[in-house]
Amino acid sequence: MKRSMTLLSLLLVACAPEGKHDAEDPPADGAPLEAPAVEAETDPSVVPPKAGELPHGWQLAGMAADEYEATTDADVVHQGRFSARLRATVDKPRAFGTMSQFFEADRYRGSRIRLRGFVKAEGVANWAGMWMRVDEGGEPVVLDNMQRRPLTGDVEWKEVSIVLDVAKQADQIGFGILLDGPGTVWIDGLVLEKVDLTVPTTSLGSKEHPLPEEPANLTFVE
């Protein structure tokens, strides 16, 4: 398993240089039209989601975004009509891909926040994880990408969570699901909420405190 901190630094610069890295929207695969979602029934101006399209409000990114696809999935769901699926489209992707979104941090500044959601994995040869990060001044300062508790192989639907502190000077928060290598991951039913300080953070480190809080892999079996 290749769980190097290199990937952490790669993810930290997920808004990458000009070129392919921060591209959005994977190829549409011409999947048949699904039944309209509830929103579409009440608001005719909303185009309902379709299986096989990038979920509205999300983007496909990462160092090898062009070797992955992120789509809604109507067949494998945890709840509702759709989940989101991220999968590698080549046998050996050269780096990771992620389905992500960002929003302004202003309403969460000074709070501890938790992102929880259900994830499922199939044939993940290397690793995958849900992630969240908080940026200040355009730079990532805290992050957890589940690198220390990765999803590998086949994993049935299970709830995972990420807890981070949002500093007073934070400007944006990003989150999503990442996959490094072959395989498929699904995500569904995400919830972002403020939690109190009794809930421990899961941060892998921060700019101010870049060192891990515990030693890792002392037995060299990882």
Place this chain on the structure above:
Amino acid sequence: MKTYERRASVRWLAMAMTSLGVATAAAAPLPPEPPAGWTMAGDRNDAFAVVVDRDVRHEGPASAHLACQKDEVDGFGALMQTIDAKRYRGKRMRLSAWVKGALGNGHWAGLWMRVDGPGSSRNTLAFDNMMDRRIQGESDWARHEVVLDVPEEAIRIAFGMLVVRGGEIWVDELAFEEVGHDVPTTKPTKQHRHEPTNLDFEGGQP
């Protein structure tokens, strides 16, 4: 519809390149300097060269030829330029060009445009590199385009062409112009949300 003078015609591209005395890609041991106004970019731009090609062209005397100098690389090369967004704020801008490609298996190419907002580091407001409508394989001259809205907060616009992993393209008659709202954008402009959205993946496109 109004065309700006920033029409990067092959003619001036060619002149700029000729003035540098650029050799052919095959003969050059190192990638030559990019033409005036343009810079090389990409995580493997060291493996790419851009030259004027007077034999393979769509119109006019020459085309720009962006070619990987190795069979395959783990990254991409791009030719780009960056301009002030001031004149284009509130407008819908189209980058288009004739492109011909000779791209091997797993290689792809595209035109690209990125609109940046304020901030010390990358703040991408809109971006399209044709990743979802790649130029692949052996392709004859075809007109390609990227259309993005430039929001009022835009600071700069970067654009150009890229080749991913290997192969080569010829680009002719680039145009950067305002288009009407009857022309659809090829990618959306980022919304400044204050809350996450569509966490259950059931939501549609408003």
